[in-house]
Amino acid sequence: MKITTEMRNELVSRALDARQNAYAPYSEYAVGAALLADSGAIFHGVNVENAAYPSSMCAERTAVFKAVSEGARTFTAIAIATDNGGSPCGACRQVLSEFGLETLVILINGEGDVTLETSVGELLPEAFGPRHLVDR
Numbered sequence: 245m246k247i248t249t250e251m252r253n254e255l256v257s258r259a260l261d262a263r264q265n266a267y268a269p270y271s272e273y274a275v276g277a278a279l280l281a282d283s284g285a286i287f288h289g290v291n292v293e294n295a296a297y298p299s300s301m302c303a304e305r306t307a308v309f310k311a312v313s314e315g316a317r318t319f320t321a322i323a324i325a326t327d328n329g330g331s332p333c334g335a336c337r338q339v340l341s342e343f344g345l346e347t348l349v350i351l352i353n354g355e356g357d358v359t360l361e362t363s364v365g366e367l368l369p370e371a372f373g374p375r376h377l378v379d380r
C-alpha cells in the first residue's frame with residue numbers, strides 16, 4: 245500500500261524513537277516498531293525480553309496487539325527499526341498477515357536508513373489466513 249513520503253518519514257522516525265524503549269537486556273538486539281492504522285493512528289511497539297526467554301515478545305506483535313486492543317483492525321504500514329535492518333520473525337509475519345497482506349513493511353537500520361520496503365504478503369507467501377476458515 246502506498247503512503248505519503250511525509251507519513252513514511254514520520255513512521256521511520258517513530259520506529260527509531262520507540263526502539264529507545266526496547267527491553268532487551270539478554271540479546272541486546274533492540275527493536276522498535278511503529279504501526280500505522282488505516283484510521284491514521286500510530287501504535288508503537290518494542291521487544292520485551294524476559295529472564296524466562298520464551299516469555300519474551302517482539303516489537304511488531306507488541307504494536308499489533310496494542311492496536312487491536314484499541315479497536316484497530318486494518319493497517320497501512322509498519323516501520324521496524326533494528327541495529328541492522330533485520331526483518332520480522334515468522335510469528336510476527338503470521339500475526340501481521342491476519343490483518344492484511346497488503347500492509348507495507350519498512351525496515352530500518354540503526355543509522356535510520358531504510359534497508360527494505362516490502363509487504364506482508366511478500367514476506368509470507370501463501371499465508372494461512374482467515375479465508376481458510378470461512379467455511380467452518
Ligand SMILES: [Zn+2]
Pocket residue numbers: 302303304305332333334335336337
Ligand atoms: Zn517477531
